[in-house]
Amino acid sequence: MTPPPLDQINALTTQGITFLTTLSELLDAEYKALQQRSIEHLQELVGQKTDTLQQLEENNQARNQLFISAGITPDKPGLQDYKARLNETEAASFTSLWSELEQVLRQVNEKNKRNEIIITRNSRNLEQLMSIIRGQNQKNTLYNQSGGKGNYSAQNSLGKA
Structure with missing residues (x-):
């Protein structure tokens, strides 16, 4: 099979x-909105992030389909194999x-982890x-049968009686 054209791979x-x-820019904006506790802005950013993630x-x-159709696995070894087929300039x-x-x-990934830590801490x-x-x-506070948290202080006082 012939390798996918480099111009298509590079364009994608x-x-x-x-x-x-x-x-990345949306995650930075989310970070600022989290610091300012701007719920409206956060909701707007979630929609924008969802659209961007879908496009990504x-x-x-x-890109993966281009590689697969050429018989190249879209993983590190497959990409190394593809690169080896290219001339020096193309590689x-x-x-x-x-x-x-x-x-x-x-x-x-780093920015997402940063924001996740803030959200977890705030929660x-x-x-x-x-x-x-x-x-x-x-x-x-313990977990009840459905996995939710329950308040069992009454059981503690009953045990003492």
Whole structure:
């Protein structure tokens, strides 16, 4: 089978870089919105992130399909095999774009983890505040049969009686 044309692969890779860069910018905006606790802005960003992720998924599928149709597996060994079939100039172009794609993907993953930590921390703080408002002692909170949290302070006092 003939390898997919480099111009198609590079065009899809460049498009993937664009989508990831957009996602990176959205994650930065989400970080700021989380700090400012701007619910409206967060809701808007979620929609934009969903659209961008969908476009990125379609881009990945198209790129993978190009490789698969040429009998090349869309994984590290397959990409190395594809690169070996290219001349020096083409291989340099392919490697440069692919490295940039990987770098932007790593940045997006780091920013996503950062935002996830903030969301988890805020959720935990809100849960603690709600427990205080309800007058629940955290030590008395256990999981009930349905997997939800329940307040079992009454059982503790019954055990003492």
